[in-house]
Amino acid sequence: MKQLLLSLALRLRTSKRYKKSKDSVRDLFHNPKNPYKKYLDLTIIFLIVTSVAILIYEVKHPVPQWLDNYDIYFVFFVFSIEYILRLWVHNDLSEFITEEFHESQFLPRKFDPWKALKEGLKEKLQYMMTPAAIIDLLAIFPAYRALRVLRIFVLFRVLKLLRYTKSINQFVEVISNKKFELLTLLFFLIFIVMIAGIVLYVLEESINPNIESLFDAVYWALITMSTVGYGDIAPVTAEGKTISMFIIISGIAMISFATSVIVSAFSERLVELKENRIIEQINKNKSFLIVCGYGQMAKMFFKQNKDQLDNYIILDKSEEMVTEARKDGYNAIHEDASRYSTLNKFNVEHSKITILCLTSSDVENIYITLNAKSISRKIKVIARVNDINIISKFEYAGADHLLMPNRVVNTMVHTAITQPTMYKAVHAILTGKSIARIDEIHVHEFHSIVGKSIQELDFKSKKLLFMGIEREGEFIFSPDPSEKIKSYDILLVMGRQISLDYFNSLYSGHH
Amino acid sequence: MVLKNILLFGYGKHGKPLAKGLVEDGFSVVVVESDKSFYKQAKEDGFKDAVYADVTKDEVLKALNPQEYVKLVCVMDDEHLNVFLTLSLHSLFKESYILAIADSIHATKKLKMAGATKVVDLYEVSANKIYNIIKRPVATKLLEKFIVDKDGINFQEMIIPKNSFLLGLMTDDIDFSPYGVLLVGMIDENLGHAFIFITAGINHELSAGDTIVCIGPNDKLQAFEEEIKKKESKV
Numbered sequence: 104m105k106q107l108l109l110s111l112a113l114r115l116r117t118s119k120r121y122k123k124s125k126d127s128v129r130d131l132f133h134n135p136k137n138p139y140k141k142y143l144d145l146t147i148i149f150l151i152v153t154s155v156a157i158l159i160y161e162v163k164h165p166v167p168q169w170l171d172n173y174d175i176y177f178v179f180f181v182f183s184i185e186y187i188l189r190l191w192v193h194n195d196l197s198e199f200i201t202e203e204f205h206e207s208q209f210l211p212r213k214f215d216p217w218k219a220l221k222e223g224l225k226e227k228l229q230y231m232m233t234p235a236a237i238i239d240l241l242a243i244f245p246a247y248r249a250l251r252v253l254r255i256f257v258l259f260r261v262l263k264l265l266r267y268t269k270s271i272n273q274f275v276e277v278i279s280n281k282k283f284e285l286l287t288l289l290f291f292l293i294f295i296v297m298i299a300g301i302v303l304y305v306l307e308e309s310i311n312p313n314i315e316s317l318f319d320a321v322y323w324a325l326i327t328m329s330t331v332g333y334g335d336i337a338p339v340t341a342e343g344k345t346i347s348m349f350i351i352i353s354g355i356a357m358i359s360f361a362t363s364v365i366v367s368a369f370s371e372r373l374v375e376l377k378e379n380r381i382i383e384q385i386n387k388n389k390s391f392l393i394v395c396g397y398g399q400m401a402k403m404f405f406k407q408n409k410d411q412l413d414n415y416i417i418l419d420k421s422e423e424m425v426t427e428a429r430k431d432g433y434n435a436i437h438e439d440a441s442r443y444s445t446l447n448k449f450n451v452e453h454s455k456i457t458i459l460c461l462t463s464s465d466v467e468n469i470y471i472t473l474n475a476k477s478i479s480r481k482i483k484v485i486a487r488v489n490d491i492n493i494i495s496k497f498e499y500a501g502a503d504h505l506l507m508p509n510r511v512v513n514t515m516v517h518t519a520i521t522q523p524t525m526y527k528a529v530h531a532i533l534t535g536k537s538i539a540r541i542d543e544i545h546v547h548e549f550h551s552i553v554g555k556s557i558q559e560l561d562f563k564s565k566k567l568l569f570m571g572i573e574r575e576g577e578f579i580f581s582p583d584p585s586e587k588i589k590s591y592d593i594l595l596v597m598g599r600q601i602s603l604d605y606f607n608s609l610y611s612g613h614h
Numbered sequence: 615m616v617l618k619n620i621l622l623f624g625y626g627k628h629g630k631p632l633a634k635g636l637v638e639d640g641f642s643v644v645v646v647e648s649d650k651s652f653y654k655q656a657k658e659d660g661f662k663d664a665v666y667a668d669v670t671k672d673e674v675l676k677a678l679n680p681q682e683y684v685k686l687v688c689v690m691d692d693e694h695l696n697v698f699l700t701l702s703l704h705s706l707f708k709e710s711y712i713l714a715i716a717d718s719i720h721a722t723k724k725l726k727m728a729g730a731t732k733v734v735d736l737y738e739v740s741a742n743k744i745y746n747i748i749k750r751p752v753a754t755k756l757l758e759k760f761i762v763d764k765d766g767i768n769f770q771e772m773i774i775p776k777n778s779f780l781l782g783l784m785t786d787d788i789d790f791s792p793y794g795v796l797l798v799g800m801i802d803e804n805l806g807h808a809f810i811f812i813t814a815g816i817n818h819e820l821s822a823g824d825t826i827v828c829i830g831p832n833d834k835l836q837a838f839e840e841e842i843k844k845k846e847s848k849v
Contacts, residue, residue: 392748399719404741411745457748485747487740491631504747508740509627512715515734516628517635519713520620520685522771541753568813570796570829573752580767580831581796593752597798598813 108216112200129192135269136386136450144267147185150178151242151260151267158257182243182260189239193230199223238262269383273376281368288361292328295357299324299350303343311339328354378436381416382448385434388414390455395440395471396462397424397433400487400508404461405433418445441470443478451479460486460502465493469500476501541570542603544594552610558584565606567598618642621683623669623699625649625656626691628715633661646678648695669699672706680707688714688730697724704729769798769827770835776822778842786817793838795830 115121130137157166157174166174203219206212230236241259265271278285300321307314313336314320323336328350338344385391391414394401401417417435419425428435438445440458449456458475460468468486475482486502488494489509497505546553552560562569571580573593579586588594596603619642622633626649633643633656645664647653656664667674669690680686686703690696700714714730716722722735746754759766774780780788790797799811802824809827810816820826828835 399737400740400744403719403737404744407738407741408745411749459744461744485744504751506740506743506747508736510631511739511743512734512736513628513631513635515739516632516687516689516713516715517639519732519734520636520641520687521639522769541750541757543750543752566813566815568796568798573756578756578767581791581794584791595753595756597811599815602813 105214105216108200108220109204109214112197112204112216115197116195116201125192125195128188132189132192135383136452138453147181147267148264150181151263154178154257154260179243182239186236186239186243189236190227190230194223194226196220196223235266238265277368277372277376278365280372281364284364285361288357288364292357295350295353296321296324296328299328299346302346303338306342306346307338307340311336311343313337324350327351328357330354330358374437378438379448381434381436385414385416386450386454388454390457391415392457392459393418393440393446393449394459394461395419396460396467397428397435398461398463400461400463401459402431404459405431441467441474443474446475446478446482451482455483456481457483457485460484462487463489465489469493469496472497472500472502540600540603541595541597544596544607546588546590546592546594548590550590550610552588553590554587556585556587557582560588560610562596562606565598565609566602567596567606570595570597619644619683621646621678621680621686623647623686623688624690624696625652625661625664626689628689628691628717630655630659632687632689634659644678644683649691652691669695670702672702675702675706680710683710685711685713688712691717693717693721697721697728700725700730701728766832767830768832768835769829770839771801771825771827772839772842774820774822774824774826775843777845778822779844779846780820780826780842781822783820784817785812785820788820790828790838793830793841794834795828795838798827798829800827801825 131140131143134140154174157170160166199219199222200216203216204214207214231240238259241256242263244256244259265275300317300323303323304314304317304320308320314323319336323338326333326336327347330351338347392412394404394415394417397417397419405412415434417425417428417433418438418440419428419435420437420439422437425435425437440446440460446458458471460471462468462471465488468488472484472486475484480501483504484502485504485506486497486500488497488505488507491507491510494505494507557569560569569581571578571594572582572586572588573579573595574589574591578595596606618640620636621644622629622636623646625633625645625647629645629647629652633645636643643661645653645656645661646669647656647664647666648669650666653664653666665678667678669675680703686707688696688700688703690699696714696717700712703710703712711732712730713732713734714725716725716733716735716737719737722733722738725733743754756767785797785800788797797812799809799814800818800820801809802818810818828838830838
């Protein structure tokens with residue numbers, strides 16, 4: 104039996120497929136960046152909403168059989184599967200057993216898989232005792248219709264929404280930050296209600312016909328204190344009325360105190376919540392730009408390219424700069440891009456991220472570059488280099504493109520002096536302001552121009568100047584007109600935007 | 615050549631590399647500095663004519679004879695001094711071509727107002743470059759190579775000489791590919807010295823004195839420049 108357990112555990116432990124499927128399920132449940140999590144969440148929310156709707160409808164109308172079946176079997180089935188999967192991915196039993204095995208081999212000790220198994224199961228049991236897991240379990244039950252009171256358990260399904268809706272989660276999180284204050288308040292409230300209730304019970308039980316038990320008196324105290332005051336029970340003696348006045352005043356004080364605690368909890372976290380929202384929004388995009396530092400360079404960059412930029416976010420260490428960026432109408436958050444936790448918030452796995460390091464400090468820029476590259480090699484980094492002497496350091500850090508403002512300007516001035524006409528051309532092409540621009544046509548595998556010769560494409564009639572092909576990293580300048588276009592070529596052409604658009608519309612189709 | 619002399623104000627972070635590049639391209643450069651250490655640096659780097667002077671004084675500027683230089687380049691590290699210098703130069707020598715670098719975001723306008731003929735805005739060109747790197751990485755890299763790499767593919771401007779076989783040709787009919795170069799655009803003296811891209815869709819007749827801008831490998835460009843001086847083309 105022991106041997107069987109061990110071999111099973113070892114096999115599971117070494118099976119790549121098992122590990123992969125478990126990891127993907129775990130990711131689906133727990134990683135908010137997983138692109139499929141959205142669909143899982145929506146499905147569960149749909150099931151919850153429909154089953155609650157059926158519960159309400161059922162009160163007055165007969166429900167068709169298929170709907171009943173859906174509620175009893177399908178929802179039950181899905182929720183059970185979900186519960187079991189969550190329990191499954193919580194920890195690895197096989198890990199406990201194999202570890203115990205290795206330990207017993209290491210120390211000359213008797214191999215005891217049951218102890219290890221017990222520990223693993225204990226952990227699972229601990230998970231089952233968490234509020235979230237209990238709610239999940241209770242949400243499965245309403246399928247059992249024999250007991251009518253079990254129907255109310257459908258409402259536990261509503262509690263399940265907590266897990267699947269972000270804003271409620273955040274609300275709970277914010278409130279739980281003020282646990283101490285709120286608990287103190289609650290304790291105080293219970294104390295006063297009990298005291299006032301007992302006093303009224305003692306004073307008026309025999310006189311007041313509405314008070315029959317201690318429960319009635321406590322109920323009255325709470326209703327009065329909360330300033331609701333139904334009026335079904337009211338004090339009749341002068342002593343009772345005096346107590347009423349006291350607890351009404353303390354009630355008002357307590358309500359305003361509770362309100363202020365909750366409000367302050369939110370205002371403390373409001374900025375953070377807002378920023379998290381911005382990050383979540385940007386993470387939904389397939390590709391986006393992170394601009395680090397809102398200095399003069401970034402300002403100019405945004406001023407010029409305001410309309411062409413869709414998905415971007417500005418990070419700046421200085422609160423002042425962030426405020427300024429927001430005033431200028433850009434998405435900015437107050438974060439330090441050189442910190443691991445900051446960049447790790449972004450959807451590194453599923454999005455194409457380009458980071459622009461534009462701070463005026465080289466040290467800062469290198470640090471951000473290293474930080475980004477340490478999180479994922481896939482992140483593209485464009486870094487600003489102020490001191491030309493330390494270019495090699497940026498290259499070591501792994502920056503993909505370097506921007507050297509001083510060198511760019513130097514080249515421009517140099518060109519302006521040595522070749523004034525060319526300066527105009529280069530400047531016009533570089534700024535893209537004028538009627539001509541150099542653009543790239545990226546030929547994908549199934550692009551309809553694959554296999555066509557340059558002559559056939561006849562760039563001239565489309566008012567485009569064909570400059571050359573970049574093929575496998577090599578640039579072929581003005582190739583022979585009989586040269587045929589291959590997949591993954593990058594064609595370099597010059598011309599007006601409308602000519603480019605026209606060309607693209609002609610050949611955008613597939614074979 | 616007399617035409618290739620430059621008066622360079624400033625030998626700081628912009629001036630130093632610029633002076634070096636210009637000398638390499640065969641320009642004679644005279645450096646003017648008002649900062650002692652930069653002045654010494656210029657002397658050490660071989661600019662024997664370097665002048666150490668207070669550029670805020672008009673008589674100092676006059677003594678430099680700026681009107682004898684083709685271009686005055688203002689690249690002082692001190693932004694305020696640079697604007698002041700541009701203003702002084704412009705008021706003293708209205709005819710001179712003044713080229714200035716704007717090192718902060720609002721300086722371009724001030725320099726233009728002060729009378730600079732051309733202003734290169736550090737932030738503007740850099741910001742454009744960022745955009746180009748993001749949207750057109752290959753083209754940007756190549757374009758950079760065109761400018762920096764002196765042996766590879768390059769742009770070149772050439773003036774059409776009298777008696778060239780090009781005279782009378784229409785731009786739409788031109789195909790320079792047999793020569794291994796491409797025509798990018800031209801400057802038409804009749805149309806007010808404006809640069810016209812070949813792709814702008816304006817069909818234009820070439821005449822003597824027009825400047826054409828071509829792109830191609832350097833050796834082909836040189837050969838082509840010789841070729842257009844001829845009456846008849848061999849190709």
